[in-house]
Amino acid sequence: MGKNNLKICSDLEDIMPPEYRELVASATYGKENRGWKDIGSAKELIEEHSLCAGCPEAIAFRYVLASLPNPEDTVMVGSTGCTSLVFPHVAVHNIHSLFGNQNAVASGLKRALKLRFPDREKDVVVLAGDGATVDIGLDMTLQAWFRQEKFTTICFDNELYANTGGQESGLTQKGFVMKMAPQGKQFNKVRMPEIARESGCAYVAILTVSKPNLVERVLKNAVLIARTIGPTYIQIYTPCILEIGKQSMEGLQEMRDAEGPNDRFAFREFITDEAKAFLADMDEKKKAAAAAKIGTAAPAGVK
Amino acid sequence: MAGNNNRSIGAVNKKGQKIVEPEYLFFEAPRQEFFMTGSEIVKEAIRRASVDISVAYPITPQSEAAALVGELWTEGYVGDYFRGENEFAVMSQCAGASFGGARVFTTTSGPGTLRAFENFPMWSGARLPILINVMVRGVNSPLNIQPDTLEMAFLLDTGMLIWHAETAQELFDMLLKGFIVAEQPDVHLPIAVCIDGFFVSHTKEMVSLTGTDICLPHYDPYRSPVPCMDMEAPPMRMMRDPFVMKSNYISYATHASWQQEVRGAVERARKYSVRYLGGMIEEENSDADILIVSSGTAVAQGREAVRLLAEEGIKVGIVRIKSIRPFPTEELRQATKNARLIFVPEFNVSGWMAREIKSTIDRNHRVIAGPHVAGGMTMPPEIIAEEIKKVMHLRKKELVHG
Numbered sequence: 001m002g003k004n005n006l007k008i009c010s011d012l013e014d015i016m017p018p019e020y021r022e023l024v025a026s027a028t029y030g031k032e033n034r035g036w037k038d039i040g041s042a043k044e045l046i047e048e049h050s051l052c053a054g055c056p057e058a059i060a061f062r063y064v065l066a067s068l069p070n071p072e073d074t075v076m077v078g079s080t081g082c083t084s085l086v087f088p089h090v091a092v093h094n095i096h097s098l099f100g101n102q103n104a105v106a107s108g109l110k111r112a113l114k115l116r117f118p119d120r121e122k123d124v125v126v127l128a129g130d131g132a133t134v135d136i137g138l139d140m141t142l143q144a145w146f147r148q149e150k151f152t153t154i155c156f157d158n159e160l161y162a163n164t165g166g167q168e169s170g171l172t173q174k175g176f177v178m179k180m181a182p183q184g185k186q187f188n189k190v191r192m193p194e195i196a197r198e199s200g201c202a203y204v205a206i207l208t209v210s211k212p213n214l215v216e217r218v219l220k221n222a223v224l225i226a227r228t229i230g231p232t233y234i235q236i237y238t239p240c241i242l243e244i245g246k247q248s249m250e251g252l253q254e255m256r257d258a259e260g261p262n263d264r265f266a267f268r269e270f271i272t273d274e275a276k277a278f279l280a281d282m283d284e285k286k287k288a289a290a291a292a293k294i295g296t297a298a299p300a301g302v303k
Numbered sequence: 304m305a306g307n308n309n310r311s312i313g314a315v316n317k318k319g320q321k322i323v324e325p326e327y328l329f330f331e332a333p334r335q336e337f338f339m340t341g342s343e344i345v346k347e348a349i350r351r352a353s354v355d356i357s358v359a360y361p362i363t364p365q366s367e368a369a370a371l372v373g374e375l376w377t378e379g380y381v382g383d384y385f386r387g388e389n390e391f392a393v394m395s396q397c398a399g400a401s402f403g404g405a406r407v408f409t410t411t412s413g414p415g416t417l418r419a420f421e422n423f424p425m426w427s428g429a430r431l432p433i434l435i436n437v438m439v440r441g442v443n444s445p446l447n448i449q450p451d452t453l454e455m456a457f458l459l460d461t462g463m464l465i466w467h468a469e470t471a472q473e474l475f476d477m478l479l480k481g482f483i484v485a486e487q488p489d490v491h492l493p494i495a496v497c498i499d500g501f502f503v504s505h506t507k508e509m510v511s512l513t514g515t516d517i518c519l520p521h522y523d524p525y526r527s528p529v530p531c532m533d534m535e536a537p538p539m540r541m542m543r544d545p546f547v548m549k550s551n552y553i554s555y556a557t558h559a560s561w562q563q564e565v566r567g568a569v570e571r572a573r574k575y576s577v578r579y580l581g582g583m584i585e586e587e588n589s590d591a592d593i594l595i596v597s598s599g600t601a602v603a604q605g606r607e608a609v610r611l612l613a614e615e616g617i618k619v620g621i622v623r624i625k626s627i628r629p630f631p632t633e634e635l636r637q638a639t640k641n642a643r644l645i646f647v648p649e650f651n652v653s654g655w656m657a658r659e660i661k662s663t664i665d666r667n668h669r670v671i672a673g674p675h676v677a678g679g680m681t682m683p684p685e686i687i688a689e690e691i692k693k694v695m696h697l698r699k700k701e702l703v704h705g
Contacts, residue, residue, distance in 0.1 A: 001534045001535050001536070001537070005535070005536070005537055006537045007537075072534060073534050074534065075403070075532050075533065075534055077399070090538075091538045092534065092538055093530070093532045093533065093534045093538050094532075094538075095399070095402050095532050097395065097398050097399075097402075097422075097425050097429065098395065098421055098422065098425055101391065101392065101395035101398075101422075104387070104388075104391075104392040104393075104395035104396045104399065105395050105396070105398055105399035105402070106399055107396050107399060108356065108358065108395070108396035108397060108398060108399025108400035108401070108402075108403065108405075108407075109399035109400065109402055109403040109532065110399075110403075111356060111383045111385075111399075111400060111403075111405075112355065112356060112383075112399070112400040112401075112402075112403030112404055112405035113403045113404075113533060114383075115355055115356065115382045115383055115405060116355075116403065116404055116405065116533065117533070122533065122534065139388055139389070139392070140388065140392050140395070143387075143388040143392065147385065
């Protein structure tokens with residue numbers, strides 16, 4: 001879908017909600033090099049959200065949506081959880097079907113889109129919480145990777161079941177006392193990035209959202225590699241400030257405190273040689289295109 | 304429609320099949336006789352069905368049919384095909400493909416149906432016109448792979464359309480017609496075409512098939528009453544507040560009205576089912592005092608019992624139910640209005656079909672829930688005949704003493 005598909009019938013213009021009119025007038029569909037810096041100046045793909053004030057998941061959601069390389073041809077698949085409270089506000093097609101089946105839905109979806117649009121890129125991006133990705137949906141998460149399904153899986157890791165009220169998940173830290181872990185969690189945080197790497201992901205990253213530049217770079221890598229090479233996985237720390245007893249303004253510091261060199265969210269990337277070569281090649285082409293552009297001396301302001 | 308093929312009526316697909324009007328394929332196209340198993344019939348129906356994607360998983364007795372559909376993919380008749388990791392995942396993969404605008408076919412049996420179960424009401428609620436061929440089998444435990452229709456009872460209130468084929472011939476026709484009914488814009492619901500495992504899937508019979516040179520038109524996802532998730536239409540912010548977990552009147556009313564709409568869509572399938580199946584029921588001597596009313600191969604056994612009883616001078620009629628959702632309410636009331644006794648033979652322990660019939664017709668003390676057998680036991684016509692004679696005798700006594 002190009003931006004020119006996004007129109008409002010003139011007779012209905014005055015009754016359309018203001019955010020929809022704004023979306024039509026100034027969405028970033030089709031904008032080259034769209035990124036997190038568009039937030040605030042262009043129409044965002046997410047309007048309001050119904051998460052808690054100061055929830056890091058909300059800002060992570062904004063960065064992710066702002067960084068999608070091709071939102072006009074991207075379909076997202078969610079799962080049950082706090083993210084499913086945001087998806088109804090998101091201006092790309094998105095699917096919620098059941099809890100935990102997101103990677104199975106995305107497998108069928110990606111194949112259908114590939115079949116129906118053989119000459120176009122239709123990106124599929126899964127965004128689900130740690131319960132959906134690592135507990136109830138683990139088999140489908142892994143099997144999609146084993147099968148080399150070409151889409152990106154994003155896990156918003158808040159280290160617990162937030163939406164149901166703070167129960168232990170596979171990504172909770174060992175020893176943490178939570179609901180359903182009244183004596184503290186008995187086993188280690190599941191090492192999902194390593195599992196992803198061993199399960200066949202071409203690109204894996206674990207990070208927080210304290211640095212929007214990094215989120216943008218990682219997200220673009222993941223979507224472009226998934227499109228061309230194979231499955232990719234991003235795990236993002238989105239602490240549940242409510243359940244860990246923090247204030248609304250403390251989310252950012254919580255993320256910073258969790259990403260020191262020896263901390264569990266220290267930035268790590270696994271990338272296959274094939275994916276590395278693909279990114280290098282893409283960089284080369286971009287540089288060459290930029291050089292060619294300077295060479296033709298296009299007048300300023302003309303794209 | 305994106306893609307590189309001309310998909311209009313009269314066009315020829317990459318396998319050299321001419322795309323024809325469904326009515327032509329169903330009712331007019333020349334047919335030829337073959338001797339085939341039910342599983343082979345699935346392959347032949349899907350060969351002619353312009354299916355985009357099929358996902359498979361092994362479970363007896365549907366494994367052979369599911370594998371044969373894989374051969375069709377290799378031959379180029381099906382767009383994409385793979386083995387999923389379990390039935391819950393398979394039905395979710397089917398959902399994803401259907402959300403993306405594909406025509407989707409899959410198969411399952413017994414425990415697989417139950418493992419997949421959370422998906423079925425989701426399919427209906429999301430208005431995904433997936434066709435699933437359910438080859439019914441006993442539900443564990445103890446372990447059992449034999450035919451048993453219990454799993455169909457679980458499907459009754461999912462909002463899916465449910466048809467029950469008695470023979471391989473009917474399976475062929477229902478598989479093709481099922482797509483066309485399920486995909487009608489005013490229906491647009493998933494459909495389960497059920498057969499009795501082994502009895503139909505693994506036995507051979509004469510079947511009359513249309514040529515391999517014609518096929519159904521493709522599914523057009525832009526006739527769907529809900530948006531296709533392919534980003535070809537502008538996305539809508541569906542709501543300013545997500546309904547999920549909002550405890551307010553609007554959210555309750557939205558959910559309630561959508562569930563009613565799904566049931567409404569099941570009702571709207573009635574006219575198409577009548578047209579394509581030639582009626583929701585099939586009657587043989589339904590003016591008789593005594594009727595056998597059921598679906599699937601239980602009716603085939605009933606037909607033999609009718610023959611046995613006729614030799615003894617007892618006249619029994621048959622009403623066979625072809626569409627279970629929507630249920631042939633009016634048809635059954637009419638067909639049974641003069642019957643004194645209505646027997647419902649079933650291949651399951653619970654007698655759910657008898658319950659359905661009892662809740663539909665008046666004077667339902669006439670309904671005898673049985674005989675039913677379960678767990679793969681066969682139902683010889685003799686036990687149906689015996690049951691009928693036993694009840695006739697008892698009721699006569701009741702009249703004498705009553």
